[in-house]
Amino acid sequence: MDAEMQNIKKWVIFYPIYINSKKTLAEGRRINASKACENPTYAEIYDCCVHFKLPCAIESEKAYPRDFMQRGRVRVLLKREDGSLCNPAISSRKQLMLNVAELVPRHPGRTKKQEPASSSSTAVASKSGKGGKKKR
Structure with a gap:
C-alpha cells in the first residue's frame, strides 16, 4: 500500500462540486x-469510496479552482499500476461520480442531520411569531 500512497499524485481527483x-x-x-x-461534502464522498473498497485520500486544504471557497477534495485510485481495476464495478471517473452521488443521500451522517433540522426550523418559526412589537 505504501508504494501506492507515494503515487497519490496520479490518482483521480474528485471535488464535491x-x-x-x-x-x-x-x-x-x-x-x-x-x-x-x-451539497455533498468531501467526507461523505470519502466514506462512499471506502464503501466501494477503493483506495482514497482526503485533501481537506485543497480548493476547487472555480469556487475557491469550497474546500476539500478526495483523491481516488481507480486503476492499479498494472492497469487492473481496484473495483471491477467502477471502470471510469464518470461511473464513480454516478455511484457516489447515488450513495451520498443515504449516508448515515446525512440521514441523522435532516430530522433535527426540520423540527428546529418549525421551532424557530413559532418563536418569531411572538413579540412583534419592540420595547422602547
Whole structure:
C-alpha cells in the first residue's frame, strides 16, 4: 500500500462540486442534475469510496479552482499500476461520480442531520411569531 500512497499524485481527483445538484454545468457539475445529490461534502464522498473498497485520500486544504471557497477534495485510485481495476464495478471517473452521488443521500451522517433540522426550523418559526412589537 505504501508504494501506492507515494503515487497519490496520479490518482483521480474528485471535488464535491462534480456531483452537487445545486451547481450548474458551468459552475463545475459533471453529471446529470437528476442523478446528482444536494451539497455533498468531501467526507461523505470519502466514506462512499471506502464503501466501494477503493483506495482514497482526503485533501481537506485543497480548493476547487472555480469556487475557491469550497474546500476539500478526495483523491481516488481507480486503476492499479498494472492497469487492473481496484473495483471491477467502477471502470471510469464518470461511473464513480454516478455511484457516489447515488450513495451520498443515504449516508448515515446525512440521514441523522435532516430530522433535527426540520423540527428546529418549525421551532424557530413559532418563536418569531411572538413579540412583534419592540420595547422602547
